[in-house]
Amino acid sequence: MVDNEYILAIDIGGTSIKIGVVKQDNVIENTSTRNVFKGKSNQFIEGIKDFCNIYINKYNITKIGIGCPGDIINGKVETAANLGWKNYNILEDFQNNFPDLEIKICNDGLAAFYGEKKYGKLKDIDNAIFITLGRGVGGAILMNNQIVIGSHLKGGKIGHMIINRNGRRCNCGRRGCLETYASVLGLINTVKEYNMHTIDENSKISDEKLSGYQIVQYAKGNNKMVLSAIRKWNYDIAEGILNLCNLFDPQRIVIAGGITESDLIDLELIKTFINNRGYEQCEVYLTSFKGKTGLIGAAANFDFKLN
Numbered sequence: 001m002v003d004n005e006y007i008l009a010i011d012i013g014g015t016s017i018k019i020g021v022v023k024q025d026n027v028i029e030n031t032s033t034r035n036v037f038k039g040k041s042n043q044f045i046e047g048i049k050d051f052c053n054i055y056i057n058k059y060n061i062t063k064i065g066i067g068c069p070g071d072i073i074n075g076k077v078e079t080a081a082n083l084g085w086k087n088y089n090i091l092e093d094f095q096n097n098f099p100d101l102e103i104k105i106c107n108d109g110l111a112a113f114y115g116e117k118k119y120g121k122l123k124d125i126d127n128a129i130f131i132t133l134g135r136g137v138g139g140a141i142l143m144n145n146q147i148v149i150g151s152h153l154k155g156g157k158i159g160h161m162i163i164n165r166n167g168r169r170c171n172c173g174r175r176g177c178l179e180t181y182a183s184v185l186g187l188i189n190t191v192k193e194y195n196m197h198t199i200d201e202n203s204k205i206s207d208e209k210l211s212g213y214q215i216v217q218y219a220k221g222n223n224k225m226v227l228s229a230i231r232k233w234n235y236d237i238a239e240g241i242l243n244l245c246n247l248f249d250p251q252r253i254v255i256a257g258g259i260t261e262s263d264l265i266d267l268e269l270i271k272t273f274i275n276n277r278g279y280e281q282c283e284v285y286l287t288s289f290k291g292k293t294g295l296i297g298a299a300a301n302f303d304f305k306l307n
């Protein structure tokens with residue numbers, strides 16, 4: 001019975017790679033390593049193999065579920081701009097290294113969605129938008145209980161809708177994509193911009209190597225400049241969500257990603273923004289699984305059904 005199995009889950013992110021053992025919606029054990037494989041997909045499997053083997057042996061694992069950014073088609077990463085990977089046959093790589101194991105791979109946003117739909121806030125919801133905020137912005141669109149993914153499996157790329165045509169340069173080659181503002185990297189850049197222009201000397205910070213973690217600390221310390229930048233970031237997220245409401249009129253929106261472990265996301269601001277613009281009934285929630293959604297989702301890819 002699949003539901004009682006331990007599954008090895010791998011969540012490949014732009015900054016870190018999470019590897020864990022998942023049983024249904026529980027992460028039993030997990031570890032994380034820096035993603036040092038940008039532009040080096042040929043070194044990826046060698047780099048993470050040992051982490052995998054520890055869990056595989058300890059839990060007698062027979063299945064590996066992987067979530068990876070980018071366009072994943074037939075087990076191949078066609079392009080993952082954030083990772084600098086192109087035409088990387090990740091499934092084949094895993095199968096060669098773990099020949100006795102069953103392996104599944106899909107886009108990381110989609111994987112996280114599977115977890116939320118199977119066990120979390122999207123259970124029994126037929127019309128929804130699921131957004132993951134990480135180094136980039138991913139997610140999934142569910143309409144009439146079907147995933148909207150298009151004719152070539154490349155649709156539903158929430159992160160690459162433009163919210164500012166002359167805005168920040170995006171990895172996809174265009175400017176002003178939602179991802180460049182609403183992602184954690186987008187937040188870091190917004191804080192840097194605010195820092196550069198602030199006239200409040202008490203709020204100025206050293207922005208070299210600024211991280212999401214540091215922003216959380218500045219916010220806790222009530223740094224006014226950082227707090228205004230966070231507010232602007234929340235409006236950017238809200239702007240993207242309102243675009244999605246205009247297109248899809250969902251019943252529910254769920255926001256996921258490691259950043260949901262902090263309290264930087266202002267759900268009230270986002271809700272008010274969309275409620276005041278015609279979407280009074282649309283609900284907005286944070287993920288049920290905080291930073292673990294990606295792992296739970298990568299494992300939920302096995303035996304996932306839209307009922």
Ligand SMILES: [Zn+2]
Binds near residue numbers: 170172179
């Ligand atoms: Zn883009």
